Amino acid sequence: MxxxxxxxxxxxxxxxxxxxxxxxxxxxxxxxxxxxxxxxxxxxxxxxxxxxxxxxxxxxxxxxxxxxxxxxxxxxxxxxxxxxxxxxxxxxxRGELALALVFVSALMVVTVIDLEHQLIPDRITLPVIAAGFLGSAATGQLSWLDSLLGILVGGGIIYAIIQGSRLVMGVEGMGGGDITLAAMVGAFLGWKLLLLGLFLAVLVGAAVAMALLASGRKGGKDPIPFGPFLALGGAVSLFWGKEILQWYLKGFLG
Ligand SMILES: [Zn+2]
Known part of the structure; x- marks a missing residue:
């Protein structure tokens, strides 16, 4: 029921x-x-x-x-x-359920807006970052430090990628909205599961981009928004991240 x-x-x-x-x-x-x-x-x-x-x-x-x-x-x-x-x-x-529902709702709406407009509004991500930080600590899902590290590491990595690709290739592969979206994922998941989510996003994003280029549906200069992949990586990491990390560590450490 x-x-x-x-x-x-x-x-x-x-x-x-x-x-x-x-x-x-x-x-x-x-x-x-x-x-x-x-x-x-x-x-x-x-x-x-x-x-x-x-x-x-x-x-x-x-x-x-x-x-x-x-x-x-x-x-x-x-x-x-x-x-x-x-x-x-x-x-x-449980309290964590309310937190997860807020998180997946935000991921869903950001995905649709990024696909349709190639932008991610701060009006969504900034309040949801605050909700993730306060909610994680209140429900005991994460320590406040883990949530804060998730925000800083998520935003920091995307910021570094944007600056790096601008310097090296003179292009911007991602937008400022991806910074706040990665910070939002980090606020809810903590820094470890955030890194897993980022990794999955890059993996799936690269595979889809190559498929679109190979099939001729996108040219080399057409923008492919990264936000939907970040949202997908964040959702997979929320639901199965702990199992994936355990399985991964077991495979390497025996
Ligand atoms: Zn009508």
Missing amino acids: IFAGAFLFGAVMGSFLNVCASRLPRGASLWRPGSACPACAHPIRWHDNVPLLSFLILRGRCRDCRAPIGWRYPAVELGTALLFALAYAQLGL
């Missing part, structure tokens, strides 16, 4: 994250006006705004003008629902 509740709560939260991802980059209010169809501007009825279900019932089209609804909306709702259910399955009803 609670498991289904976590899934439903995640779907509702995903619906809200869709609103955040559409409005925060424009600096628009999250609360007013209510949602409207971007094609015909007709306000969306409450019964057409039910997470996941409405998309299926409307078959992905606006009830008024039949314009297609972006697949991003149900994808974010389903993705957030699955992440919330996974977090509950792993953590149970």
